[in-house]
Amino acid sequence: MPQPDRADVVAITGASGRIGRRIVGRLDRPGRMLRLIDTDLPDRLEDDDRWGPGLDADRVALRRASIEHERDIRSALDGADAVVHLAALASERPWADILRVNIDGTQKVLEAARLGGATRVLLASSIHAVGFADPTDAATTRVLVPRPDTFYGVSKAAVEALGSVYADRYGMSIVSARICNFGAGDRPGSGRGLAHWFSPADAARLVEAALALDDGRHHIVWGVSANAPNAFDLSAGRAIGFEPQDDAFALTADPDGVEPEPYTPSGPIGTMFTDDEHPLGGTW
Template structure:
């Protein structure tokens, strides 16, 4: 049994994976600024990622911290800086102070959202090409993860989350979907790492279009099992993904979403 402390436990990803982790026999501590609801699974801790001491107290006894909290889309720079960049540093420092050896960071496809989809398989780990301030914050998150792995001997996984949803919802997600089941498998793989180091992996399912290399995830024991195209076929929906000419981060990088504009 693993013990997880999950920031943003009340968020979209956290509320989906926590019941699954508990169902697999793990102990989960959900950390959020939102008050817990009756009947929610796992332990509930109210704390902000602005409060490093409160985080350290909430992390004690955990084997793995999963950092999901933060602004989930584009925001003005000051908000991105305080929530996503300073907040990530607080989480990593609190995890180190609490003696937690492993951290999974929810990075994003938007850390390289200006790269064409056709380049995704050109390297196992593509360098950042952010499409927004939000994307910049995820590139900074990865850099902080690398720092804490190298300088403090932690095991850190930066998972470039693609399109997390209960099911694929459009043609783009046929290539970019991350299923709840596979998100849970990714978290469990991070919890099984025993050696320090920084790992950048794609947070994506085993979707048939094959846009993304899966080798770095497999190297840490992450073997996705779900396929968006298979789900779409069973539902009678479209099964053709968009052209590889689109930017990985579309639509974040297009003219409808100027940099710094909250939406």
């Protein structure tokens, strides 16, 4: 099999995680090599169906590596043109753990991507980087300034800052995606969950938009679908070619005409994670 051009090698950290499992299959296509990076991987692609059926083993490479280990992640990212960085602690943890994995780990990934020749990177940020923002501001402001609601949210604000410095210093095209309520299934929940829903298909569309960039800049965009309440200003994403197509409220429409639970914005967009029931450094 001919080796793909350098520009066709896409590395995905955290490929076995909740988001990775749902988007890897959607990124597979002729002429592209996917390099799946995680600490939990099968010995062979054929031995595992965690990414769903239909992945072409000839276009997929498996690399066991931790983002905490500089030598391993540099080897895993060497020669990749683009990096989709999903690996992280995905919820609140003690500060030392958040610092070690989410912040130091992301710096190691970006440095390895730079040294390995990658020119495009998508970083998984989070709504929790701006969790204390007001819903009205989220709906009307192109890019909110960081207002993290937890140490986890602080780490995602730091991820965005790292993306900015690597873009400005080295001319890499980097997108920080403030992921909202990622849909682990094909159908969202109700109420606020509908307004914040991010479908797997739209997540893949956002990755493709990031992979097509070549402007040497850093962009902060919402990782959310085009849900009917218009709870988020989607203009920054559309400016880089990300046009979400799914609408949680349309997907949950009852065949008998019963409307889904309405979305009534109230309180900070980080919801319960801004209150005393979720103390800094606790676990979710």
